[in-house]
Amino acid sequence: MATVTLREWNITSRRYYGLLAALGALIALGAYAFLQMEHHGHVITGMDNQVVWGMPHVFAVFLIVAASGALNVASTASVFGKAAYKPLAPLSGLLALALLAGGLAVLMLDLGRPDRLVVAMTHFNFKSIFALNVFLYTGFFAIVAAYLWLMLERRLQRHARAAGLAAFVWRLLLTTGTGSIFGFLAAREAYDSALLAPLFIVLSLAYGTALFLLVLIVASRWDARPVSDALLARLARLLAIFVAAALYFVAVFHLTKLYMARYDGVTRFILLDGGRYTALFWLGQVAAGGLIPLALLFHPRLGRSRAAIAAACLLVVGGGLAQMYVTIIGGQAYPLALFPGMQETSSFFDGEIHPYAPSAWEVLLGMGGTALALALVAVGLRVLRILPERLDDKIIDALEAK
Numbered sequence: 001m002a003t004v005t006l007r008e009w010n011i012t013s014r015r016y017y018g019l020l021a022a023l024g025a026l027i028a029l030g031a032y033a034f035l036q037m038e039h040h041g042h043v044i045t046g047m048d049n050q051v052v053w054g055m056p057h058v059f060a061v062f063l064i065v066a067a068s069g070a071l072n073v074a075s076t077a078s079v080f081g082k083a084a085y086k087p088l089a090p091l092s093g094l095l096a097l098a099l100l101a102g103g104l105a106v107l108m109l110d111l112g113r114p115d116r117l118v119v120a121m122t123h124f125n126f127k128s129i130f131a132l133n134v135f136l137y138t139g140f141f142a143i144v145a146a147y148l149w150l151m152l153e154r155r156l157q158r159h160a161r162a163a164g165l166a167a168f169v170w171r172l173l174l175t176t177g178t179g180s181i182f183g184f185l186a187a188r189e190a191y192d193s194a195l196l197a198p199l200f201i202v203l204s205l206a207y208g209t210a211l212f213l214l215v216l217i218v219a220s221r222w223d224a225r226p227v228s229d230a231l232l233a234r235l236a237r238l239l240a241i242f243v244a245a246a247l248y249f250v251a252v253f254h255l256t257k258l259y260m261a262r263y264d265g266v267t268r269f270i271l272l273d274g275g276r277y278t279a280l281f282w283l284g285q286v287a288a289g290g291l292i293p294l295a296l297l298f299h300p301r302l303g304r305s306r307a308a309i310a311a312a313c314l315l316v317v318g319g320g321l322a323q324m325y326v327t328i329i330g331g332q333a334y335p336l337a338l339f340p341g342m343q344e345t346s347s348f349f350d351g352e353i354h355p356y357a358p359s360a361w362e363v364l365l366g367m368g369g370t371a372l373a374l375a376l377v378a379v380g381l382r383v384l385r386i387l388p389e390r391l392d393d394k395i396i397d398a399l400e401a402k
Contacts, residue, residue, distance in 0.1 A: 003395055003398050003399065004086075004087040004388050004389075004390075004391065004395060004399070005388065005389040005390075006087070006090065006152075006385040006386060006387065006388055006389070007385055007387060007388075007389045008381065008382055008383065008384065008385055008386070008387075009219060009222075009223055009378075009381035009382050009386070009387060010223055011222045011223050015222060016378070016382065019378055020375060020378060020379075023371040023372075023374055023375040023378065024371075024375065026367050026368055026370075026371035027368050027371045027372050027375065028368075029364045029367070029368055030106075030109075030364050030365050030366075030367060030368010030369060030371065030372070031368060032364070033360075033361040033362075033364035033365045033368065034109045034365055034368075036361055037110075037361055037365070038114075042112065044359060044361060045358075045359045045361055045362050046356050046357045046358050046359050046362065047356075047362075048354075049348075050332060050333070050349060050354040050356075051329060051332045051333060051354060051356040052332070053328050053329070053332060054110075054329065054356070054358055054362050055325075055329075055358035055359075055362035055363055055365075055366055056106050056107070056109075056110035056362050056365045056366050056369075057106075057107070057110065057324075057328050058321060058324045058325050058328055058329065058366065059103070059106050059321075059365075059366030059367070059369055059370060060103045060104070060106040060107040060110065060366070060369065061103070061178065061324050061328060062103070062207065062320055062321055062324045063099045063100070063102050063103030063106070063369065063370065063373060064099070064100060064103035064104070064107075064137075064174075064178055065175060065178055065200055065203055065204045065207055065208075065320075066099050066103075066204065066207035066208045066211050066320070067095075067096045067097075067098075067099035067100035067103060067140070067174075067204075067208070068096070068140075068171040068172075068174050068175045068178075068201075068204040068208060069175075069203075069204035069205045069206065069207050069208020069209055069211075069242075070092055070095040070096040070099055070208035070209075070211060070212050071092055071093065071096045071144065071167060071168070071171050071208065072092065072205060072208055072209050072212065072238075073085050073088050073089060073091075073092040073209075073212055073235070074088075074089035074090075074092035074093050074096075074147070074151075074164060074167070075092075075164060075167070075168045075171075077089045077164070078147075078160060078161045078163075078164025078165065078167075078168075079161075079164055079165055079168045083399040083400055084231060084234075084396050084399050084400050086399065087388040087391055087395075087399075088216065088388070088391070089151055089164075090148060090151050090152055090384075090385075090386045091212070091215070091216065091219075091381075091386050091387060092212060093144050093147055093148035093151065093167075094148060094376075094377060094380045094381070094384070094386055095208075095211065095212055095215055095377055096140075096144050096171075096208070097141065097144055097145060097148070097376070098373045098374070098376035098377045098380065099208075099211070099373045100137065100140060100141065101141075101372065101373060101376060102369040102370055102371075102372045102373025102374075102376070103369060103373070104137060105368075105369045105372055106365060106366055106368070106369030109365060109369075110365065120134065121134055129177060129180050129181050129184050130181065132177055133177045133178065133181065136170075136173055136174045136177045137174070139170055139174075140167075140170055140171065140174050143163065143166050143167050143170050144167050144170075146163055147160065147163040147164055147166070147167045150163050152384065152385065152386075171204075172201060175197075175200050175201045175204045176197045176200070176201065178200055179196040179197040179198075179199060179200030179201070180196070180197050182196050182327065182328075182331070183195070183196035183197055187336055188331050188332070188334075188336070189262070189263055189265070189266040189334065189337060190266045190269075190270065190327070190330060190331030190332075190334055191331055193253060193256065193257070195249070195252065195253045195256060196253070198249065199246075199249045199250065199253055202242065202245045202246045202249050203246050203249075203320065203323070205242040205245070205246075206239065206242040206243050206245075206246045206316055206320070207316065207317065207320045209235065209238060209239045209242055210239055210312075210313040210314075210316040210317055210320075211313070211317065212235075213232070213235055213236065213239065213309060213310070213313045214310060214313045214314070214317075215377060216232075217232070217306055217309070217310050219381060219387060220387070220391075223387070225387060225388070225389065225390065225391070226390050226391065226392040227391045227392070228391055228392055228393045228395075228396045229304060229306075229393075230393055230396065231391065231396055232304075232306065232309060233303060233304045233309075236297050236303060236304075236309045236312070237297065237298075237303070239293075239297060239312070239313070239316070240293070240294055240297035240298055240303075243289075243290055243293055243294055243297075243316060244290075244294060246290065247286065247290045247291075247294075250285070250286075250323075254267060254270070254271065262337075262340065265334075266331075266334050269330075269334050269353070270326065270330055270334075274330060274333075277325075277326050277329075277330035277333065280322045280325055280326050280330075281322075281326050281330075283322075284318065284319055284321075284322025284323075284325075284326075285319050285322045285323040285326060286319075288315050288318055288319050288322070289315060289316055289318060289319010289320060289322060289323065290319060292312075292315055293312040293313075293315045293316050293319075296308045296309075296311060296312040296315075297309070297312050329356055332354070332356075333353055333354045333355070333356055334353065335349075335350065335351050335352055335353065335354070336350075338350060338351075
């Protein structure tokens with residue numbers, strides 16, 4: 001790190017405060033949506049007794065999963081000893097903390113009684129995966145915050161590697177816990193699989209790396225800070241590997257469901273007969289979020305273009321939201337198998353595909369949480385020495401030569 005100087009984000013005040021104003025407006029809209037939902041109740045949303053996790057959960061789970069993956073660069077530097085990534089490790093830690101804060105904010109405000117959160121944090125049912133996740137989330141905040149502090153405090157940097165190893169292990173536990181929320185729900189045929197835990201780990205690698213690359217490209221461009229094209233291309237190839245691995249695990253997950261006859265109905269619903277869910281799966285998750293980014297990132301010329309890399313990252317993010325929509329909402333829209341092998345109908349829509357349309361309030365709440373995460377990143381970049389002043393090819397070569 002002797003050849004690298006970390007500095008605060010030094011963009012013009014007009015651009016910086018303009019960015020904060022735009023993000024603040026989205027946060028205000030999200031807060032207003034929460035107040036409306038709190039005052040009138042969830043009856044003004046598209047959620048009901050069948051679909052109890054709506055669009056806010058799509059945003060929340062995506063941000064939480066991406067928070068784990070945002071630590072990829074820091075883990076690569078500290079745990080795997082790749083010196084070229086060490087100057088970017090503080091940005092990786094800051095982004096991870098901000099994304100988790102934004103995701104948990106949406107999750108908390110979507111609860112029917114967010115004022116009773118203190119009860120959930122002080123009374124635990126340890127047979128519930130939700131109770132375990134309270135410890136995973138708070139532990140992630142504590143460990144990554146300590147890791148970031150050790151990286152930024154020169155006198156303590158010798159301890160950063162140990163903290164990085166702890167953060168690496170904890171992020172795997174965090175994403176395993178998030179995936180297990182769905183995997184442990186045996187009553188929902190669309191979930192009910194141990195494969196969801198490793199699938200969510202792989203998805204976190206792709207989502208977090210995509211968001212990190214977007215933040216790095218935008219932050220360095222706005223501040224005119226040189227960043228090695230070779231390093232960006234290397235990160236882009238890493239993203240491509242994660243995207244390919246995500247597609248592989250999604251394929252294994254659905255092939256496993258197809259192999260068992262009792263899952264034929266729900267698998268056919270997602271892959272063939274699910275209407276918007278099928279379209280989102282094939283066009284959003286597989287094509288836009290997987291195949292097109294792979295084509296861009298593995299292209300011999302486009303794979304080194306910053307514009308193409310940024311476009312691929314945006315597609316991965318969009319595909320990730322589509323995946324979460326299909327997984328979370330599609331899994332609830334398919335009816336519960338109350339009496340396996342029989343058909344049932346009632347005034348409670350038993351045995352029927354349940355319709356769901358997200359309301360504007362739900363979308364605004366999710367966007368508000370995302371804006372909160374980005375605002376935390378912008379403030380952190382402005383007040384902390386996070387970004388390297390220069391990270392061109394000469395510095396990368398010098399770091400790797402040590």
